[in-house]
Amino acid sequence: MSPLALPPDMRSRLRRLSLVPRRATTLTGAGAHASRNRGGGLEFAQYRAYERGDDLRQVDWKLYARSDRFFVRDAERESPLALWIVIDASASMAQTDVARPDWSRFDAARRIAAGLMEIALRQGDRFGVVVEAGDGPLIIEPGAGPRHRDQVLLALGRLHAGGVGSWARDMAAFGGKMGRSDLIVLLTDGFDEGCIDAAEQLARSGRDLCLIQILTADERDFPFDHGHRFRDVE
Structure with a gap:
């Protein structure tokens, strides 16, 4: 397997991790690092196939009814990081x-x-x-x-x-x-x-x-x- 191809079990574990700078006070915006997040943002970014561990609330059920496949809506906000x-x-x-x-x-x-x-x-x-x-x-x-x-x-x-x-x-x-x-x-x-x-x-x-x-x-x-x-x- 290519070193750039992430195994499915690794992808699943990565979902539990986050990148948070230690110097949170240097960031602009509210919170330590809350200004841009996939899935919880304000502007729609893309559809992607559902993967194990995704929040079921992000599944587009109307699209599922048309395609019989699970897709997740990703959204984004601007990030200072x-x-x-x-x-x-x-x-x-x-x-x-x-x-x-x-x-x-x-x-x-x-x-x-x-x-x-x-x-x-x-x-x-x-x-x-x-x-x-x-x-x-x-x-x-x-x-x-x-x-x-x-x-x-x-x-x-x-x-x-x-x-x-x-x-x-x-x-x-x-x-x-x-x-x-x-x-x-x-x-x-x-x-x-x-x-x-x-x-x-x-x-x-x-x-x-x-x-x-x-x-x-x-x-x-x-x-x-x-x-x-x-x-x-x-």
Whole structure:
């Protein structure tokens, strides 16, 4: 299965999650994060097929009577929040797990990114992506809606991890695009000092940043008993 394809059980679990910035006071509008929500908004956005866990009150029963299929009405309101997903695509992120040689850290990062976009889409939040690779950053500015999600997934599906990221150089390209009230999630193995420096710089600027470190099972458990030589691929 592609790392960008979310299994049905994962989609079901994602419905119980939400993205809420820690600095809620920086948002405009009422409440901590109530200014844009799929399903509970003011303006009709689209129909979509009913999925397990959806609120039955959102089912369009007239459409069901005509088509004999369940459809849910999505609505939206404007949101002051933009989610930025920053993915480390340096060579070390291509490391695979011994237990699953077809699955790399970069695959895991893309799966997490797909899940985060699904949550943002359900909330009605805008989301954008930065992929920092050896040949320079890919920057997709925040947008909303299923079409924007599909465009981001298509772009991520073409990418591979490799090279050495130039975080200090590229921060000027994408750091200025991130608003002070935006939520930033950084997906990395944490082995690049330049990446950690960039994360610290974004955090010091007052932005709401969450760093998720992605490791293989052997790196997490370190089950080695004898001598081993480790090679830095970057």
